[in-house]
Amino acid sequence: MTMVNLEDKVMEKVNIVVKLTGRTVEDVVNDALWVNLQKIEDVPDEIDYEKIWNMLDHDKPEGDDILDNLIRIGEEAGD
Incomplete structure (x- = not known):
């Protein structure tokens, strides 16, 4: 199991x-x-998955905001 941090507004919807x-x-x-x-x-299939993986910040003490990173990567991959 992996721990996931959710914003309060997201957690409110989950609780509903x-x-x-x-x-x-x-x-x-x-x-x-x-x-x-x-x-x-x-x-x-042409997407360079290794490039995407390397673009993600890893082991940041303040935590990774994976959704923001994925959006950023998606925008950069389109360039």
């Missing part, structure tokens, strides 16, 4: 879904991530 569905926080977050990560199958 948990209350409405009776599911666990982990199930709700995993399902949301899975739905979005399935879109990766649409990424062209």
Whole structure:
């Protein structure tokens, strides 16, 4: 299992879904991530995955904001 940090506003929405569905926080977050990560199958094979991986900041003491990094990388990959 991996720890994930969610902004307060995101966590509020997760908690609403948990209350409405009776599911666990982990199930709700995993399902949301899975739905979005399935879109990766649409990424062209020509993408340089190693370049993308190396562009991500690793082991930052203040934590990685992976979503901001992925957006930035997506914009840079289009250049």
